[in-house]
Amino acid sequence: MITRIGRSLTIDGAYIHSYAAVVGKKEGEGPIGNEFDKICDDTTLGQSSWEKAESTLLKQAIDLCVSKSNVPVKDYDMIFCGDLLDQCMGSTMAVRSMGIPTIGLYGACSTMAEGLVLAGLCAGAGVTNHALVTAESHFCSAERQFRFPLGYGGQRTPTSQWTVTGAGVAAVSPTASAICIKDVTPGRIVDMGVTDANNMGAAMAPAALDTLVSFFTDTATAPDDYDLIITGDLGQVGSEILRDLMQREGKPLGANYTDCGLMIYDRDRQDVHAGGSGCGCAASVLCGYLLPRIENGTLNNVLFMATGALMSPTSSQQGMSIPSIAHLVHLTHA
Amino acid sequence: MITRIGRSLTIDGAYIHSYAAVVGKKEGEGPIGNEFDKICDDTTLGQSSWEKAESTLLKQAIDLCVSKSNVPVKDYDMIFCGDLLDQCMGSTMAVRSMGIPTIGLYGACSTMAEGLVLAGLCAGAGVTNHALVTAESHFCSAERQFRFPLGYGGQRTPTSQWTVTGAGVAAVSPTASAICIKDVTPGRIVDMGVTDANNMGAAMAPAALDTLVSFFTDTATAPDDYDLIITGDLGQVGSEILRDLMQREGKPLGANYTDCGLMIYDRDRQDVHAGGSGCGCAASVLCGYLLPRIENGTLNNVLFMATGALMSPTSSQQGMSIPSIAHLVHLTHA
Numbered sequence: 286m287i288t289r290i291g292r293s294l295t296i297d298g299a300y301i302h303s304y305a306a307v308v309g310k311k312e313g314e315g316p317i318g319n320e321f322d323k324i325c326d327d328t329t330l331g332q333s334s335w336e337k338a339e340s341t342l343l344k345q346a347i348d349l350c351v352s353k354s355n356v357p358v359k360d361y362d363m364i365f366c367g368d369l370l371d372q373c374m375g376s377t378m379a380v381r382s383m384g385i386p387t388i389g390l391y392g393a394c395s396t397m398a399e400g401l402v403l404a405g406l407c408a409g410a411g412v413t414n415h416a417l418v419t420a421e422s423h424f425c426s427a428e429r430q431f432r433f434p435l436g437y438g439g440q441r442t443p444t445s446q447w448t449v450t451g452a453g454v455a456a457v458s459p460t461a462s463a464i465c466i467k468d469v470t471p472g473r474i475v476d477m478g479v480t481d482a483n484n485m486g487a488a489m490a491p492a493a494l495d496t497l498v499s500f501f502t503d504t505a506t507a508p509d510d511y512d513l514i515i516t517g518d519l520g521q522v523g524s525e526i527l528r529d530l531m532q533r534e535g536k537p538l539g540a541n542y543t544d545c546g547l548m549i550y551d552r553d554r555q556d557v558h559a560g561g562s563g564c565g566c567a568a569s570v571l572c573g574y575l576l577p578r579i580e581n582g583t584l585n586n587v588l589f590m591a592t593g594a595l596m597s598p599t600s601s602q603q604g605m606s607i608p609s610i611a612h613l614v615h616l617t618h619a
Numbered sequence: 620m621i622t623r624i625g626r627s628l629t630i631d632g633a634y635i636h637s638y639a640a641v642v643g644k645k646e647g648e649g650p651i652g653n654e655f656d657k658i659c660d661d662t663t664l665g666q667s668s669w670e671k672a673e674s675t676l677l678k679q680a681i682d683l684c685v686s687k688s689n690v691p692v693k694d695y696d697m698i699f700c701g702d703l704l705d706q707c708m709g710s711t712m713a714v715r716s717m718g719i720p721t722i723g724l725y726g727a728c729s730t731m732a733e734g735l736v737l738a739g740l741c742a743g744a745g746v747t748n749h750a751l752v753t754a755e756s757h758f759c760s761a762e763r764q765f766r767f768p769l770g771y772g773g774q775r776t777p778t779s780q781w782t783v784t785g786a787g788v789a790a791v792s793p794t795a796s797a798i799c800i801k802d803v804t805p806g807r808i809v810d811m812g813v814t815d816a817n818n819m820g821a822a823m824a825p826a827a828l829d830t831l832v833s834f835f836t837d838t839a840t841a842p843d844d845y846d847l848i849i850t851g852d853l854g855q856v857g858s859e860i861l862r863d864l865m866q867r868e869g870k871p872l873g874a875n876y877t878d879c880g881l882m883i884y885d886r887d888r889q890d891v892h893a894g895g896s897g898c899g900c901a902a903s904v905l906c907g908y909l910l911p912r913i914e915n916g917t918l919n920n921v922l923f924m925a926t927g928a929l930m931s932p933t934s935s936q937q938g939m940s941i942p943s944i945a946h947l948v949h950l951t952h953a
Contacts, residue, residue: 287746292696292720294746334937362626363805371705372931373725377808381929381942386626386805388733389725389929389944391707399722403737410744412621412628430933471697471720474711595715595723597706599764603668608715610723 287409291503292470293613296409298459299466300619303354306573307346308565309424309450315550321451321573322349328425328450336374339423339450342565343368343379346452346572347419354456356415361385361456363407363416365400367392368564369427369448376419385417394489394518395472395593396420397453397568398612404457405466405614414458421452422563431482431598444484446520446562449549453568455576463580465619470500472610474595482594482601485609486523486546486559489592492609493519494530496590500613501536508538512584515575516611517567517591518546520560545570545591567591575616585618621743625837626804627947630743632793633800634953637688640907641680642899643758643784649884655785655907656683662759662784670708673757673784676899677702677713680786680906681753688790690749695719695790697741697750699734701726702898703761703782710753719751728823728852729806729927730754731787731902732946738791739800739948748792755786756897765816765932778818780854780896783883787902789910795953797914802949804834808929810942816928816935819943820857820880820893823926826943827853828864830924834947835870842872846918849909850945851901851925852880854894879904879925901925909950919952 286297306321313324323345330341343366351358364383366376367390380387392399400418407413425435427448433439457466475495479488493516501507508514508531519527524544531538545567546560571589578584590613596605620631640655647658657679664675677700685692698717700710701724714721726733734752741747759769761782767773791800809829813822827850835841842848842865853861858878865872879901880894905923912918924947930939 287744289696289746289748336933336937362623367723367725369706370931371933372703372727372929374929374931374934377929377942378934378939381808381810384807387808387944388737388805389701391701391723391725393706403722406741406744406746410621410740410746412623412740412744414623471722473718474715474721476715595706595708595711597704597708599670599705600708600712603670605712608711610721 287406292499293468293503295468296405296466299405299408300458300462301455301464301576302458302462303350303456304572304576305346305349305353306453306569307342308569312449312451312549317548317574335423335426336370339375339421339426340378343376343419343421343452346454350454350456358383361415361417363413365390365403366419367396369393369422375421393593393595394562394564395591395610395612396564397571398591398614401614402469402471402612405469408457408459416457417454418457419454420564420568422448422565424448424450427563441558442483444522444559446485446546446559447557448563449561449566451565451569453572455572463619464576465617466614467617468615470496470613472496472612474608474610476606476608478606480606482596485562485594486520487526488594488607489519489609490523490526490530493527493590493592493611496611496613498534508536511541511588512586514538514542514588516544518562519544519592520546522559579616579618582618587616589614589616621740626833627802627837629802630739630800633739633742634792634796635789635798635910636792636796637684637790638906638910639680639683639687640787640903641676642903646783646785646883651882651908669757669760670704673709673755673760674712677710677753677755677786680788684788684790692717695749695751697747699724699737700753701730703727703756709755727927727929728896728898729925729944729946730898731905732923732925732948735948736803736805736946739803742791742793750791751788752791753788754898754902756782756899758782758784761897775892776817778856778893780819780880780893781891782897783895783900785899785903787906789906797953798910799951799953800948801951804830804947806830806944806946808942808944810940812940814940816930819896819928820854821860822928822941823853823943824857824860824864826945827861827924827926830945830947832868842870845875845922846920848872848876848922850878852896853878853926854880854896856893913950913952916952921950923948923950
């Protein structure tokens with residue numbers, strides 16, 4: 286059962302009943318490193334290319350999530366997946382042998398939330414009994430695709446973010462569990478003219494504002510009503526801009542606001558500049574850190590909003606600004 | 620109201636109430652050239668890059684579809700869009716100023732059917748009142764991204780297909796109209812090991828088989844029960860393979876089977892080798908040729924199945940085989 290309130294949709298009957306997160310070595314050494322299901326110390330994952338490594342990372346997270354769910358693979362009736370790579374190669378290669386109906390997504394770093402929006406709606410509408418939502422990224426495949434070849438050793442600007450090597454997978458079902466997908470707000474594209482692909486936080490913050498304000502208006506709630514409001518990967522620069530913009534909207538974000546890109550690394554110690562980014566950032570923090578806490582009731586009422594910068598290397602080279610999007614998922618302890 | 624039967628989903632309450640197709644010069648000169656809403660004789664569409672031209676092509680089709688729908692843009696509550704370009708730049712740039720919640724898709728040439736699957740389900744579940752589904756491609760942006768720079772003048776193999784310069788847009792609503800989305804079957808990824816990116820028809824045919832056989836089994840119907848069964852862009856090679864495979868399954872396809880890639884060009888006259896391909900092939904043939912005929916009752920019972928080859932230039936260079944997918948939409952005159 287789904288009810289529309291403005292742009293937001295209230296869902297009756299969508300739950301997350303299994304989840305898993307697998308990350309790379311650097312993420313394993315970060316402040317929440319011990320929260321992940323698995324840390325891959327070999328960043329190649331034994332593969333002959335970074336793209337294959339990324340795909341293998343996701344496959345491991347999928348296998349873990351499915352195994353923890355106690356639902357056989359053949360009973361999954363939909364998989365929502367996407368990533369940052371051209372033609373979403375990472376997720377396609379990871380899921381191609383599974384034999385599950387597949388909905389390929391492109392939402393850049395917003396993919397995990399985009400998938401949860403669709404999976405939540407499909408569970409609530411009785412379309413799916415067991416759906417998987419996946420997102421992953423790999424520092425090495427993203428860096429060489431979006432910026433420079435790794436061996437070039439290019440300098441990183443202070444506003445740049447570090448693409449997370451990580452994958453998150455969640456299983457969504459209409460059967461009640463301790464984690465409820467209560468509301469979703471699909472994002473609109475917002476483009477304020479930022480052209481610097483090394484400052485994605487600034488490009489994405491206005492999209493986060495747009496979705497967050499819509500959600501608060503639709504639900505007649507305010508930031509203080511939530512245990513935690515967490516954006517996907519605005520990083521230091523973007524999350525400060527979001528705080529500033531929300532202040533101006535008269536809905537200031539307090540100590541209950543943070544960003545996955547600020548949680549996954551120790552910025553003083555790990556040389557990641559403005560923080561983490563990539564599809565795998567929000568996905569692995571959600572599935573490694575947040576969902577266990579919602580499941581056990583440490584967190585009861587969480588707004589998870591993954592943000593995506595929808596530029597391509599070609600659009601950047603052609604001088605175009607960065608369209609951004611933020612999808613919101615309201616998760617509660619049930 | 621949605622009912623699951625096996626892999627397929629029967630929808631009660633999803634209709635297409637507006638549609639538009641805009642194509643390039645070559646498509647306008649083809650056998651169904653006079654079916655499209657608009658033919659752009661200038662392939663650049665007055666833009667400074669092929670990617671911007673592709674985006675402009677889609678924007679024109681969106682504007683036409685919205686205008687024909689008599690529904691103001693602000694009343695659209697979701698847009699499902701995607702294309703072939705890295706990071707789906709074409710559709711992102713086309714929809715970024717519309718202010719409509721956006722679900723970005725990646726399904727390669729299956730995108731139009733993938734979007735209709737989701738839009739059909741959302742309409743049937745009461746999630747959306749007015750949704751847009753879009754897909755587009757441009758020969759020049761696709762050719763240089765997936766194969767060779769245009770100026771290189773590379774030889775094309777006999778099995779290669781010609782990427783359609785075209786865009787198709789459909790508006791989906793729960794309000795009854797003459798075109799009903801009756802059933803959908805989301806596709807599974809099938810990969811039979813074909814590695815030749817110049818023979819996508821062969822790579823995609825097994826995916827089409829998988830979805831089509833599932834649909835016939837789920838609905839207890841046979842090919843003869845339909846006025847028309849049309850695949851997205853298997854072209855000459857792929858559609859012959861599909862005929863052969865269906866014959867072996869004991870469900871032979873008769874004269875009521877064809878392929879959008881065979882309809883859009885005159886292969887004798889237009890030098891397109893195995894036929895048309897690209898997201899815009901199935902999308903423009905659907906919105907230019909098929910939907911008007913379903914609307915006026917010339918066609919009453921149609922299976923539209925867009926097929927996608929989910930390879931990337933990187934996966935091809937790394938010698939990986941081509942994972943393929945086919946999403947099916949059952950359209951009826953209501």
